[in-house]
Amino acid sequence: MTKLAYIGLGNMGLPMAVNLVKAGYEVYGKNRSQGKEETFAGQGGKVGKSVAQLAKEADVVMTCLPMPDDVENMIMGKDGLLEHAKEGLTIIDFSTVSPELNVKIYEQANEKGVHFLDAPISGGTTGAEAATLAIMVGGDEKVFQEVTPILETVGENITYAGPSGSGTKVKLINQYFVGMHTMAVSEAMHLAAEAGIDRDLLYGVLSKSFAQSRIYDRHYPDFIAKEQYTPGFALELLHKDLRLMSAMAEEANVSLEFGQSITKAFAKAEEMELGKEDMSALYKYVKSK
Structure with a gap:
């Protein structure tokens, strides 16, 4: 065996x-x-x-x-x-x-x-x-x-x-999407709250439209709506992955405008001591700005 x-x-x-x-x-x-x-x-x-x-x-x-x-x-x-x-x-x-x-x-x-x-x-x-x-x-x-x-x-x-390293390259591109979707969910939920739109109502609509994503389906009902951020995947780990993604892009001579801004946002969230919380806690950083 x-x-x-x-x-x-x-x-x-x-x-x-x-x-x-x-x-x-x-x-x-x-x-x-x-x-x-x-x-x-x-x-x-x-x-x-x-x-x-x-x-x-x-x-x-x-x-x-x-x-x-x-x-x-x-x-x-x-x-x-x-x-x-x-x-x-x-x-x-x-x-x-x-x-x-x-x-x-x-x-x-x-x-x-x-x-x-x-x-x-x-x-x-x-x-x-x-x-x-x-x-x-x-x-x-x-x-x-x-x-x-x-x-x-x-x-x-x-x-x-x-070849060796290829699996990681695919994963880092995956994490680029995860970071972007996490930022989109955080900003959209904050905008809804400030604009007087019920977030549950919004989720019911958007989760059945082109705005639907697995990250939205994870972050909002399981974390943001409950206001609890016990980590399934820690914010500091996603920040680490985004830094690696940025380095890969630089090595490939590719400019990722949104990637740079999102990575900076995660860095600021870590400065707020949100690193040990779930990655969905980026919402707390967005609210604080």
């Missing part, structure tokens, strides 16, 4: 790892906070292995970490996965980092006889729980085909995007 390891049991990683357990895989979970490991163990997962042990014993190691530095340190750092990896190990990173970091990891992994795929995900915590995530994969197509059954256990829309 294929032995799996999952490092990063956060809002996305934990339900993904649990779905792998439910599918019958032997899965070892690892997380910085002991509580998440205990939760995973309570749902049938295995815990208690070091990063070195996982790199030597697992057939496939998956990572889902918040920041690029976390990914770089976990995979390429001292006592990281590559330092201890057995030949033939496959590493799948579900995090959103930069295409350049993907290629750097891919090249170092190849030198050690290790396979690496960048496989960023989209679909939120509901998608992670329901195993309906979109997964955009970059790397060697042969390796992608070999691990497709694993990916199909945690996602529904699995796409091979091309």
Whole structure:
């Protein structure tokens, strides 16, 4: 049986790892906070292995970490996965980092006889729980085909995007849309309130018109209408993705006028200490202007 390891049991990683357990895989979970490991163990997962042990014993190691530095340190750092990896190990990173970091990891992994795929995900915590995530994969197509059954256990829309870094490029363009739609929802809801239009009435109309979007369907009823912003996906993480998107655009010599203004808006929202709240809390920043 294929032995799996999952490092990063956060809002996305934990339900993904649990779905792998439910599918019958032997899965070892690892997380910085002991509580998440205990939760995973309570749902049938295995815990208690070091990063070195996982790199030597697992057939496939998956990572889902918040920041690029976390990914770089976990995979390429001292006592990281590559330092201890057995030949033939496959590493799948579900995090959103930069295409350049993907290629750097891919090249170092190849030198050690290790396979690496960048496989960023989209679909939120509901998608992670329901195993309906979109997964955009970059790397060697042969390796992608070999691990497709694993990916199909945690996602529904699995796409091979091309060479290393390609999955991340697709994901960053996705995040550009998410940022734009988040700003549009925030400003539209604020405009409605100030213009004396009932927001529930407006949502009932717009959600059945060309203004409908999955972000609107998420942000308004689940967060803005309830005035609660417990993060499903933190604002600071979307801001990080938008910064990466801006860097990708600059590298491609493409000017994104709206992208620049939206990224600045998220930066200002973080200055208001909204970073740990859900990304829909951008509405609070818009209201404050």
